Amino acid sequence: MRALLRSLAGTAGMLLVASAVVFAMVRSAPGDPVDVQLGESGGISLSREDEDRIRAERLVELGLDRSLPEQYALWLARMVGGDWGTSYRTGQPVLDEMLDRLPASVALGTAGFAVAVVLACGLALLAGRRPDGPVDQVVRLATLATVAVPSFLLGTLALQVATGTTGYRIAGPASLDRIWLPALVLGIAVTPTMSRVLRASLVAERGRLYAVAALARGASPGRTLLRHVLRPAVGPVLILGGLAFASLVTGSIITEAVFTWPGVGLFAVDAIAAQDYPVVQAYVVLATALVVLVNRGVDLAGRLVDPRQDARAEAVA
Amino acid sequence: MRRILTLLVSALLASACAGGDRAADGGLTLAVAKINATLDPAEALTTSYLRAYGVGESLAKIRADGTVAPELAESIEQTAPDTWTVVLREGSRFHSGAPVDAEAVRTSLERSAAENELAGDLLEGLTVSVVDLRTLTVRSTGPAPFLDYTLSHYELQIHNVAAYRGLTAPAGPAEADLTGPFRVTGFDAEREVTLQRNPNWWGQAPTVETITVQQVADPQARAQIALAGQADIVDLLPSSAVPELREADGLTLVGAPAANTVAVYLNPASPALADERVRRALAWAVDREAVAEIAGEGLTEPAPSWLASNPAYPQADQQGFTRYDPDLAGRLLDEAGWVRGPDGRRAKDGVPLAFRLQTWGTEGPTGEVLQSQWDALGADVDLSYVDNALVQQARERGDWDAQTAAFTTLGNVPSLFSVQLSPGGSGNYGHYDLPQVAELVQRANTAADDQARTAAVLELNALHAEVVPAVPVHPRPQATAVASRVGGFAAHPLQYENLVQPGLSLGG
Numbered sequence: 166m167r168a169l170l171r172s173l174a175g176t177a178g179m180l181l182v183a184s185a186v187v188f189a190m191v192r193s194a195p196g197d198p199v200d201v202q203l204g205e206s207g208g209i210s211l212s213r214e215d216e217d218r219i220r221a222e223r224l225v226e227l228g229l230d231r232s233l234p235e236q237y238a239l240w241l242a243r244m245v246g247g248d249w250g251t252s253y254r255t256g257q258p259v260l261d262e263m264l265d266r267l268p269a270s271v272a273l274g275t276a277g278f279a280v281a282v283v284l285a286c287g288l289a290l291l292a293g294r295r296p297d298g299p300v301d302q303v304v305r306l307a308t309l310a311t312v313a314v315p316s317f318l319l320g321t322l323a324l325q326v327a328t329g330t331t332g333y334r335i336a337g338p339a340s341l342d343r344i345w346l347p348a349l350v351l352g353i354a355v356t357p358t359m360s361r362v363l364r365a366s367l368v369a370e371r372g373r374l375y376a377v378a379a380l381a382r383g384a385s386p387g388r389t390l391l392r393h394v395l396r397p398a399v400g401p402v403l404i405l406g407g408l409a410f411a412s413l414v415t416g417s418i419i420t421e422a423v424f425t426w427p428g429v430g431l432f433a434v435d436a437i438a439a440q441d442y443p444v445v446q447a448y449v450v451l452a453t454a455l456v457v458l459v460n461r462g463v464d465l466a467g468r469l470v471d472p473r474q475d476a477r478a479e480a481v482a
Numbered sequence: 483m484r485r486i487l488t489l490l491v492s493a494l495l496a497s498a499c500a501g502g503d504r505a506a507d508g509g510l511t512l513a514v515a516k517i518n519a520t521l522d523p524a525e526a527l528t529t530s531y532l533r534a535y536g537v538g539e540s541l542a543k544i545r546a547d548g549t550v551a552p553e554l555a556e557s558i559e560q561t562a563p564d565t566w567t568v569v570l571r572e573g574s575r576f577h578s579g580a581p582v583d584a585e586a587v588r589t590s591l592e593r594s595a596a597e598n599e600l601a602g603d604l605l606e607g608l609t610v611s612v613v614d615l616r617t618l619t620v621r622s623t624g625p626a627p628f629l630d631y632t633l634s635h636y637e638l639q640i641h642n643v644a645a646y647r648g649l650t651a652p653a654g655p656a657e658a659d660l661t662g663p664f665r666v667t668g669f670d671a672e673r674e675v676t677l678q679r680n681p682n683w684w685g686q687a688p689t690v691e692t693i694t695v696q697q698v699a700d701p702q703a704r705a706q707i708a709l710a711g712q713a714d715i716v717d718l719l720p721s722s723a724v725p726e727l728r729e730a731d732g733l734t735l736v737g738a739p740a741a742n743t744v745a746v747y748l749n750p751a752s753p754a755l756a757d758e759r760v761r762r763a764l765a766w767a768v769d770r771e772a773v774a775e776i777a778g779e780g781l782t783e784p785a786p787s788w789l790a791s792n793p794a795y796p797q798a799d800q801q802g803f804t805r806y807d808p809d810l811a812g813r814l815l816d817e818a819g820w821v822r823g824p825d826g827r828r829a830k831d832g833v834p835l836a837f838r839l840q841t842w843g844t845e846g847p848t849g850e851v852l853q854s855q856w857d858a859l860g861a862d863v864d865l866s867y868v869d870n871a872l873v874q875q876a877r878e879r880g881d882w883d884a885q886t887a888a889f890t891t892l893g894n895v896p897s898l899f900s901v902q903l904s905p906g907g908s909g910n911y912g913h914y915d916l917p918q919v920a921e922l923v924q925r926a927n928t929a930a931d932d933q934a935r936t937a938a939v940l941e942l943n944a945l946h947a948e949v950v951p952a953v954p955v956h957p958r959p960q961a962t963a964v965a966s967r968v969g970g971f972a973a974h975p976l977q978y979e980n981l982v983q984p985g986l987s988l989g990g
Contacts, residue, residue, distance in 0.1 A: 194871070216908045254527070255519040255671045256652040319964045321702050328710040336513055336696040394712070425698045428671055435672060435699065440871075474866040 183453040250443030269339035270428030274414030280352025289363035308357035320423035347424040367399035407463030411456040509692030512571040512707035513713035521658035523639040536982035539638035548794025563958040564626040575682040576642040577665040584612040601637040628894035663984040708963035719961040724779035727845040728892040737781030738973035742894035746953040751885040759818040761950035767811035777847035781959035791945040791957035793889040802947035829861035836862035837883035845886040896926040899942040
């Protein structure tokens, strides 16, 4: 119980720090939402007095005339009370906007993660069979080359190929016929790191006494892999995978923008451009919360998969 | 968690089905850079979108040639130096079927002025009075020869105020009650808008039954959509995709130079740019044909003077920097004391001719070509591509030499010049103080006839070319892809007029 409370307090503290840092960073950026709004008023040329008057009125309207600490305290108090504020652009409650878009991001993140897991496992098993053999070298080169390609370039190229060959529909709502391509791109982007870590882990576990002994006792290589090697090897990948999953759900901003995927990432991109503070702040808090929660979940899952972690922790204690 | 899972599955399944329905629908499809957040025409960031979708109308509209034509009004005429009389079309109705009478128009303008600062600014000092059911007068505090341009502004769309009364949430399709040829049937903020032909429209009914507008923010994705034929009209295409789009089958690339002039604003407080002769030299040393071809991908044209992007003043094409004249530029710099050294670079009293040029948005390529052209003149240009907010900040601090910007040139032209050249003008970045401006603006506003008015406007343009607070370069290019099956699309210098037009038709 005490551990749970400690964990909750730690999570809350982390969110508080993240929110303060984000608040400071967002507000230190040049310009403000009124600049953006006046900039979009194309066609109307205002005199400087009128522009100043309108600016002052809008700042008061948005509550941006108060001091920064005051703004932060108000925002935090409201956030804790469940009021995530109202988007400057859409005029809708930010929480509703986020919940409306979150399913699309979760779907894309999950699908991308599934692609990454399948690809990473396949490549790691292939490469790990004969360490430093020809297959391992080819996989290493391929993964290094993939890491070097920025995701926006990968996305744009994939879009070009897929629209030409499969008639992939670029614009539209989140749907099953549109999810596969961004999921593939996201999965491919995450695969290299996951596959390299899993491969290294597999090679290390294969060399352990119990794995060698199992083989010596006549267990088939496949059975040894499944029963004695894979399970402990998955531990380090779980942590990495957990972080990758969290970042895929909330951090696939570029992929969502390239594929016009209507998730929270795309919403955040528009919010950043318009300096829509409540949305940007809510997005970062949401992303931080997800990373923290997934991290905690991964810790738990790691102990379930490999109970030796608990034993090691007790030994250290 | 359960809520999110339910939403997730239902959203994916429902939208998978919805996608198929829309494809079978056969209406017009549009892919645009941005969709508005609300449907309230009194919201400053909504009005131009409603206009672009053919949903909203003003009393008048600006034609492609830059002149004003009545729109929701049957006629709009200046009946006294300070008064315009507006007669509404007989029998015109809002989308809901409610009549558009003089009182409804007055109430609509009042609401816009009260709730939208930009509309309020346009209507400041004007008194709108109802004469009878179909007639209104609009009075200003002084002579107002350009009031028709003001009344044609998209911020002043006529809407049924009763439909928006008492709203506690942003307006949706149920509330959006305007007068355009299309009405909103579905609205998903910043994602998708669906439109249907308005049977109550005063004009000839559009032949297109339904329209779907989708937001595709990424410019490369929009280009891909156009190339793949996944939308009938795609706006604001990136210049990098223009060559490929030109070659593509099944679409036409329409490039209409916008009614704004991309110009390099020059700060006279900067030592290199204080001398008028240096500013003029920079303007003469611009090969505008080359800039339009390279930076604008051939979708724009040279603007020798600031007003040249306004199609209502074709005379402005003959003013200002009508040719590329590097020799004259060199002589002007020599006269000003900025002479070439053995290395080809110009300097004065040991100080090199150097300045910083900041560009932002779509004007990066223009900055690059100018840097190269001014380099040939012997000037060192330190080019940086920055965010608009940083550009503004640098201006506020006075810590800038040269910046690109594009102001509209279509509308109340003397007032637009005033903004560029008067000490308090928000477009007068260099704080130039030219005593002639107020007198010329006054002359334009009080001129007895069109000829005298045009002469005063052209004098303002000439003054701009003489002082060179900004080097005019070209109108902003507007690249729109139109599918071959779409008929009746007419290019327009105003960006928001290049989407839904009542005369559009869908062929085989």
